[in-house]
Each structure stands twice: as structure tokens, then as C-alpha cells.
Amino acid sequence: MLMVVVLAAVGFLLVALSTREWIAVLGVACTSLGSGLGEVTLLSYSSVFDKNVISTWSSGTGAAGILGASSYAGLTSLGLSAADSLLLMLIVPVVMAATFWFLLRTPGSRLHAWRSVIHCSNIDEEKTQQRPSSASVTESETSAVESAQLLTVIEKFKSIPPLLVYMIPLGLVYLFEYFINQGLFELIYFPNIWLTLHEQYRWLQVDYQIGVFLSRSSVNLFVVRKLWVLALLQFLNVIFFTFEAVYLFVPSVWIVFAVVLWEGLLGGAAYxxxxxxISVEVPFEKREFSMGITSLSDSIGIGLAGAIALPVHNILCQLPKPY
Known part of the structure; x- marks a missing residue:
């Protein structure tokens, strides 16, 4: 976790104080690396807590998106420079460190944590079945812990194919939505409204993050079983935004705001x-590994989206605009 905090702080500093483009790009890379390491680490760590931690984690990351996008848009709208706004954001890695090392109540031991999770996951079953003796429970728990600790490399590789039903839809959703965000958002512009070109882009990002937050907070209300439907719907958004970037046919910015909100809802729901x-369907002894490896799918989707968005964005920029 120390590396995550350091990378976040270094990323803010490099981008804020950069005098050359490559330094800013390096700062973005540091921030992205820290974000990826934090996600895979904390998602894996969440497997030793109650399954509801997934809901609170997802809701928290969604709220962070709103806070980050809106604070930058708000600070720059108030007249602060981009560099000063980013320097103010150095409070974020400080809060991250304080939360993880001082606020978070970590389990006393790995075995104790896993016992708690096993106990919570079996509460409903215990209501209808006679509870086994404490000796048999301890033996079962210890066996589960040892199985998780002793997963070999081969066993981990064998665990990946069943996870593809989660990884492929999630990766596609992130591929499509980040292609929209990185390659198309900047090309959508409504002249002669209360927002400038740059302000429109910033507030579209805020709008997107609101959708992400709402859907990431919804899993305790309803669960989406058919994840591939979310990928299909996000692909339809790609088609819509591509046509809008080329033809600028949408008559009102509010329609775009509504579709961007929908895009965020789909992305957050997939996540x-x-x-x-995974937290309720994957066997406990494989859950920690499954959480970590599945988190790579959205990172791969984001990376591919960036690689595709760069040339597509440049091609679209060369096309004549309707106005």
C-alpha cells in the first residue's frame, strides 16, 4: 500500500510541476500504475471481509470519481490554474494513507479474518441446519485457509478459464466506455452555451462519474446476472457517440448529458x-486470487481503449465539422 500512496503523490507532483509533455505523461503513468496496484491489492484483500465490503468499496470508488472530477472542474472554474488545482489534490494520498493505516480495522490474523468470512457466509445455512461442533468447524475453517494458502501456480492458471464469464464482459464494458471518454468526448461540442469547450469536457466527466457512483452503489438493491448485456448496451453507446462526434446531430447538450449518465451507469453496474x-459464487479458497486476476480485465480494457482512441481521435479531428 505504501507504493500506491507514493505513486499517487508523485503523479500529482509530476503533472502539476511539469514543464515538458513527457514529464506530464510520466506523471499520468505513475498515477495510473498506483491506481491499478491499489485496485488489485485492495480487491484481493476484500475477500477476507464480509461480502458487503464489495458494495461499499464500489460505492466509495464511485464517490471518489465524482469528488475528483467535480473538484477539478470546480477549482478551475473558480480561477485556479490546473497546476494549483493538482497541488491541492495532494491531500488525497495523505487521506489514503491515514485511512488504510489508522482508520481501517484490519483483522487480527489471516486465519481469524477467514473464519469471520466463513461464518458470515454460512449464517443463512445455519438457520436451517444443525450447527456442527466447534471442533469440526475449526477443522473445516483451517482446511479452507490452508487450501487458499497452498494454491499452486498450476491451480491458479486452471482457475482462470471459469473466470472468463466475468472478465470478458467487464473488459469489454471498460474498453467501450473508455474509448468514448478518451477518444470522443473532446470532439463533442455545443457552441454558444453557458459552458466553454473545456468546461463542457470537464462537466461531462463529472456527469459520467455520477452515473458510475449511482450504479456502483446499487448492488444491495438488485444484482445483474447477465453481464454481457451491459457490454452490448455500452457498445451501442460507442455507436451513438461516434456519430455525434462526426455529425454533431444532437440538438441539445442535455441529451448528451443524459446519455453520458447512462454510460456511467452501465460501467458502474458492470464493475x-x-x-x-465473484464474492458469492467463487469458492472461498479461490476468492482472493479470483478478485485480483479479474481486476486486470478492466485495466486491460482501459489500456486497449487508449491505444485505439488515439488514432481514431486523430482521424476524426481531420474530418470537416458541420459547424
Missing amino acids: VNTFYR
Whole structure:
């Protein structure tokens, strides 16, 4: 976790104080690396807590998106420079460190944590079945812990194919939505409204993050079983935004705001439902590994989206605009 905090702080500093483009790019890379390490680490760590931690984790990351996007948009709208706004954001890694090392109540031991999770996951079953003796419970728990600790490399590789039903839809959703965010958002512009071009882009990001937050907080209300439907719907958004970037046919910015909110809802729903289902469907001894490896799918999707968005964005920029 120390590396995550350091990378976040270094990323803010490099981008804020950069005098050359490559330094800013390096700062973005540091921030992205820290974010990825934090996600895979904390999602894996969440497997030793109650399954509801997935909901609160997802909701928290969604709220962080709103706070980050809105604070930057708000600070720059108030007249602060981009550099000063980023320097103020150095409070974020400080809060991260304080939360993880001082606020979070970590389990006393790995065995104790896993016993708690096993106990919570079997509460409903214990209501209808006679509870086994404490000796048999201890033996079962210890066996589960040892199985999780002793997973070999081969066993881990064998665990990956069953996870593809989670990984592929999640990766596609992130591929499509980050292609929209990185390649198309900047090309959508409504002249002669109360927002400038740059302000429109910033507030579209805020709008997107609101959708992400709402859907990431929804898993305790309903669970989406068919994750591939979310990927299909997100692909339809790609088609819509591509046509809008080329033809600028939408008559009102509010329609775009509504579709961007919908895009965020789909992305957040894919994320929280994927990891929630893993937390309840994957055997306990494989859950920690499954959480970590599945988190790579959204990172791969984001990386591919960036690689595709760069040339597509440049091609679309060369096309004549309707106005």
C-alpha cells in the first residue's frame, strides 16, 4: 500500500510541476500504475471481509470519481490554474494513507479474518441446519485457509478459464466506455452555451462519474446476472457517440448529458456486479486470487481503449465539422 500512496503523490507532483509533455505523461503513468496496484491489492484483500465490503468499496470508488472530477472542474472554474488545482489534490494520498493505516480495522490474523468470512457466509445455512461442533468447524475453517494458502501456480492458471464469464464482459464494458471518454468526448461540442469547450469536457466527466457512483452503489438493491448485456448496451453507446462526434446531430447538450449518465451507469453496474458475484459464487479458497486476476480485465480494457482512441481521435479531428 505504501507504493500506491507514493505513486499517487508523485503523479500529482509530476503533472502539476511539469514543464515538458513527457514529464506530464510520466506523471499520468505513475498515477495510473498506483491506481491499478491499489485496485488489485485492495480487491484481493476484500475477500477476507464480509461480502458487503464489495458494495461499499464500489460505492466509495464511485464517490471518489465524482469528488475528483467535480473538484477539478470546480477549482478551475473558480480561477485556479490546473497546476494549483493538482497541488491541492495532494491531500488525497495523505487521506489514503491515514485511512488504510489508522482508520481501517484490519483483522487480527489471516486465519481469524477467514473464519469471520466463513461464518458470515454460512449464517443463512445455519438457520436451517444443525450447527456442527466447534471442533469440526475449526477443522473445516483451517482446511479452507490452508487450501487458499497452498494454491499452486498450476491451480491458479486452471482457475482462470471459469473466470472468463466475468472478465470478458467487464473488459469489454471498460474498453467501450473508455474509448468514448478518451477518444470522443473532446470532439463533442455545443457552441454558444453557458459552458466553454473545456468546461463542457470537464462537466461531462463529472456527469459520467455520477452515473458510475449511482450504479456502483446499487448492488444491495438488485444484482445483474447477465453481464454481457451491459457490454452490448455500452457498445451501442460507442455507436451513438461516434456519430455525434462526426455529425454533431444532437440538438441539445442535455441529451448528451443524459446519455453520458447512462454510460456511467452501465460501467458502474458492470464493475460492482462482477465483483459481487465473484464474492458469492467463487469458492472461498479461490476468492482472493479470483478478485485480483479479474481486476486486470478492466485495466486491460482501459489500456486497449487508449491505444485505439488515439488514432481514431486523430482521424476524426481531420474530418470537416458541420459547424
